[in-house]
Structure formats: C-alpha cells, structure tokens
Amino acid sequence: MLTVITCLADAADERLMREIRSTDHDVAARVGSAHEVIDAIRGRAVDGVIVSATRRHLSLDVLAEADEAGVRIVAVADGDAERRYALSLGLFEVVDVHAPWSDIEALLRGGITVPHSAAPPRGAGTVIAVWGPAGSPGRTTIAIQLASELALRGRTVALVDADTYGGAVAPSLGMLDESPSFAAACRLASRDSLTLAELERVASRYTSPRSEFWILSGIGRASRWPELGTDRVASVLSTCRQWVDYVVVDTGFNLETDEEIASDMFAPRRNAATLAALRQADHVVAVGSADPIGLSRFLRAHVDLLEQVETAQISVVINRLRASSVGSNAQHQVQQTLRRFGGLDNAVFVPLDVPGVDSAVLSGKTIHDAAPRSPVRSAIAHLVDVDILPPSAQATSRKQTRRAARQRAKTGPLQTLRARRLG
Template identity: 55%
Template sequence: MATFALAMPVNLEDQFAFDAVHHGHEIVLRAVSAPELASRVAGAQVDIALVASEARYLTDRLIAACDQAGVRLIAVASSEREQRYASDLGLYGIVDAMTGWSAVDALLDQSQWSSEPETSARSTRGQVIAVWGPGGAPGRTSIAISIAAELAALGHSVALADVDTHGASVAPALGMLDEAPGFAAACRLAGTDTLTTDELARIGQRYESPVGGFWVLTGIGRPSRWPELSAERVGTTVAQCRQWVDYTVLDTSSSLENDEEITSDLFAPRRNAAAVTAVRAADHVIAVGGADPVGLSRFLRAHVDLLETVSTRSVSVVMNKVRVSASGMNPHGQVTQTLSRFGGIEHPILVPHDLAAFDGAVLSGKTLVDSAPRSPARLAVRDLVTSRLVPEVDESQPRRSVFKRMLARR
C-alpha cells in the first residue's frame, strides 16, 4: 500500500481517488494548487504525489519540493499539450488521463513501490570513465562522445551521461532532443529511491550506429537547473549505471572548486558537486587539454586540482587539437616536452586537430566513428581506448575471420 497526495481538477480527483482506495492505497493529502501542495508535502507522510499536468497544479517549485521530501511525482495528462508541458519540466512520470488507474499501476510496477526489490541479472560491475578538462573549450564533449563510440564499436554496452552543470552539450552534438534531460530525471528518481536499470533504459535515448550504438542521458537544458544534480543523487545514479552497462562515460564540467563551502550553509546545494562526485566515483579519469600555449597553461594549473580530487590512480592525459599553427614545428614534441617539464606528465595521448572531421560529425549529428572513420583524430581516440581503458580486448576476444573484419570496418 502507498500513500497518495492529489492536486487536480474535481472530476479527475474523484476518479483517481476512488481508484486509489479501490486498489488498497490511501489518500492522505488533497490540494487545490501546486503552491499549496508544495508547502504541505514535506510535513505529510506521502509516498506519491499525483497531479494534473497543468500550470496550476504542476510547477518547478512543486517538483523541487517533492524531490526534497523524497516524494515521487506523477503527472496526469489529458492532452498532448499537457504531456509536452510535463516533459518540458523534465518529468518522466506521465500517465494518460484516458487510460485511468491502469496507467498509474503500470508505472508503479516498474518501480520499488509495489514490487519486490530488483535482482540484477548483471553479475559484473561496470566501469565508470569521467572526462574532465579545464575551462576554455578544450574538447571534453567531443572526446567523451568519441570514447563512448569506440567502446560501443568494440562490442560493449555503453552509456554516455552529460553531467555538465554549466554548459551541457552532448544532446545537440548528437542531434538529439533535450527538452526532458535524462540525467536530471535519473537523479530525481535516485532522490526518491526509485531508480532502477529499467528506469534508466526508459529515460535514456539511444544513439544508433551500424558499428555499435550506445545509450545517452542528456544534460540539463538550462544552467539554472543545476540544484537538481546534487552530490548524493549523482553518486546514486552513477552507482546504478554500473549495474546497467559495461561502461559509463561521464562528460563533466570544468570547475572542481569547493569555494561554495565558505560562503554557503553546510547543507546547501553546490554547483560543482556534480563534477566533483563524478570525478571521485570514476575508475578512469580522462583529463583533456588544448594543445596551444593558452590551453596548456590552463591545463597545467587545473591539473593540480584534479589530482587532489580524484580517488583513482588511473588518470590519462589527452591533449586535443594538436597543430603546427599553434605549437610551432614538431607540435607533438613541443607539447610532450612542455607537459613533462612543467607538469611531470609523461606519455600523453595527442589528438590531431581535424576540424573538418569534427565539423562534419556535428553537422550530421554523428560520431567520428560513423562520419569520419579514417580521421587521424578518431584513430588517436581509438588508441586511447584500446591502450588505456580496455587494453585486454585483443587477448580476451577471439580473432575474427577476414570476412567479419571487413564487415566491421565497413
């Protein structure tokens, strides 16, 4: 049995209240508007809030109040316009009013409210890869997408999550819609202890590729929504992703400072908490920098903060956009020598500056694996994946025939 709070027009309220009681649940709170429900939900013993998908009954403030109180929020939509309204607010728990209580029951059956604890069929623990880089657009998102694509091309199940709270850009880079951010929705479910692998598959979007597709959890569309990605929720979501796929690639923001602890309350949300949590939870950290004088300076200064934050020894340095015009003759030697002399960094991965390939990938909404498989930048990322992240792939997988290898290249 679950306890419900209702906020909807009288006709819908009578219908759903009767069905809830008929199915053994209890109505403990009724409200006439979203502000009233938001102000009362914290003090009531409510498991689920069932509200109409209208501006009067569903607002950002109500979603935040339910998240803070640990109450699961379900919207009842009577039209396509109301469904779009709930989706624009980042809500995935949406049922059709015409379907009635059967839709609510189906949604509850997918969660932990009315079923036994989920037993995961996956016996192994997935790996988490965090892609980080300093400010100045060194190419974090491009490298994160390329890493996810290369892992998927090797036959692994992969999820790419956009954890950037300052400028999420995975969705537009892959030509996906991001009205309803998937990672924020996963964090919301994690806050109510209802996040499962089935929910992740429902929330995530699929990037399809003939070489190997992967899941995508899109980022927040507006930077002002960063409080939804708290440290606890991000940590719970990442832990659940380990049970979902073989590899989870996290595209993080650049800021790792904890200065907010000085100026805010101890329990106040912190904008950089998502990036810090992602980096600390990762098994492998990919540090991306720009291969030019300004980018190298920014990277070397911020790399110290990264080493003080990570909890893993597996940190690989990737210098992106290596080119003669910015580094002079022998750019590979110049960049390698600079990193070794001023940062003590040896054996970095150097990604050539292939502007045409990356522009073509963004224009078509594809990865380098699909749009420019012979690009030198793509080959450098593939070397990173096979040598640093999954070096055992050649030994653990049986050799394929010449015909199958030709098909894989195509």
C-alpha cells in the same frame, strides 16, 4: 491502500476522483496549484501525488519537495505539449489524460512496464570521467568518441552528461534534449528507487550500424544544478556500474569546492556532480587544448585535478593539435611544454579536424559514423586500445568487429544488447 494528493485540471479531475473513490484508496488533499501541492506534502504522510502536467500544477519545486519526502509523482498529460513539459523537468512518470486509475496506481506503486529487458546485476563496470579545464577544450567530443569506440569493440556503454554548466551530449548527437534523463536518474536515486529497469526506461539510445550505447542526457538549463547532488550522482554511477561494462561521464570544468565561502556547509555545491564523478572514476581522461592559452589553463588546473583524484589512472589527451597555434613540429613543442611544466609524458595527441568534427555535429552522429577516416577517430581509438581496455581485450580483430557490426545491423540494437547480456 494508497494515500494520495491530487492537483488536476478539470479535464481529468472529476473522472479520476470518481475512480479513486470507487476503490479503497484515500485522497488526503485535493489542491489546485503547485505551491499548494508543496504545502500538502509537508503537512501529510502520503504515498503519491497526481498532478496535471502544466506549469500551474507542476514545477521543479514540487519535484524537489516530493524527492525530499520520498513521494512518487505521476503527471497526467493532455497532449504532446504537456508531456514534453513534464519530461523537460525530468519527470518520466507521465500518463495520458484518459488513462485509467489502474495505470496511475501501477506507477505510484513502482510497477512500471519497461520496454527493454534489463540484465541481472553483474560484476562492477568501469567508470571513465572525461574532464578538462575552462575554455571548451573538447570534453564532450572526446567523451562521445570514447563511448563510440568502446561500443564498437563489443562493450556495453552508458554515456552520462554530468556537466552542470553546459551539458551538450544530447544536442551533439542530434537529440531533442527535452528530457534530462541524468537528472531523472538522480531523482530516482534520492528515494532509493533507481534500478536497472528504471535506468533503461529513462535513458535514451544512440544507434548506428557500427555502434550503440545508452545516454543519460544532461540538464537543459544550468540553473538546475542543485538536482545533481553528490550523493545522488554517486548513487547513479554506482548503479550504472551494474548496468554496463563502461560508464563514460562528461563532467564540468570547475574543481572548486567553495567550502570557505559557503554560508551553509550543508548547502548544495555547484561543482558537486563533477567532483563526485571524479572520485567515483576508475580512469580519468584529462583533456587540454593544444594552444598556448589552452595548455596554460590545463597545466594550472591539472594540479587541482590531482588533489581530487586519489587512485584513478589519469590519461592526458591534448586536443586540436595544429602547427598554426604552436609552430612547426607541433607535437614535439607541446610534449616539451607538458614535460617541463607538468612532468607529463605519454599524452595522446588529437589533431585538429574541423571538417570531420563539423560533419559529426551537423549530422548528429559520432565521428566514427560521420567521418570514419578522421584522425580524431584514430587518436581516440589508440587511447582506448592502449590505455583503457585491458590487454586481453585488445586482441579483438577488425574482422571480428566487422562481423559484430553486421550482426547488430541485422538484429537491431535492443536484440543485440539482450543477446550480449545473455551471453
């Protein structure tokens, strides 16, 4: 028997109440607004909450309270606008206003039908955190291209947007970004409900004839950063390791812990998602901009990065290299600066390619799909082959890669993923 709280608009209230009462389930409270839902959750031990997907009945505070109590919420949507509203809050348990009680009961019990076939747990995948200092050095561009190149080489990849200041992965790939799936995964993780099937349910998918990968999109509003707590992010990334071969995490820039100025030592931290991703990472790609200000910011922040990263390998990527900002023989100039002031050698240099990057953003594609001859793509491909993939994996020939791309185009992305996992 389930004990539930309902907060429904008239369109669904009477019908669902009749259906629930015809079963052995119990309605602990029948309330009319979001703040009343919060009071009801705090005052009762319940198994679930059923709400209408409107601003009056559903809010972020309701989701936070339900997460704290370990209670699952199902939203009832009367039309596309209400469904989009629930998704914008990171709530994926949404049914139509005319859905029968049996569908809602299945969601409350966690028996969710997943359209993709999740693989059984495998060996731990690799987490790659892409970090860079303030000033937009190109973290998101590098993270997207890393995911694309790894997928092109036959690896299963998840691209995670963990930037609590300005997540941009989904907009960069032409997605509506109306449902922050990384926040949804964190909510599931907070109540120990995150499984491989749930990840495939909430995640989006980038597909092209050349490559395909999963996307856990970032929060749409920076004010939602408290949803991405340390334990939640660590739990999601740990589950992602069992889901795919490589997890590429686009992080924020700020590495401050704020411990000395926080009045509550147990309060959420704005930079918790970035710090948790860096501590979970097996490999950190540190991105800087190839101009005097960008290099100065990078070298100063790189010292703080080393304090946060203990065992992970760090690869330095200097983005937007051009002679107009640092003078002739730009690569040599930047190499000398990195070596003199940071003791850094073996950086990967990514040339400035405004037409190629603009073409990718305009078309909502990866650079590999929009401008395959771009020098940006070549530089990131070199990083993947030399620093990220193990030596045994680098022997994959271009002929094999093209054959795999043709096979994906014939079978479709989901069938390819299933075949790859079964193999």
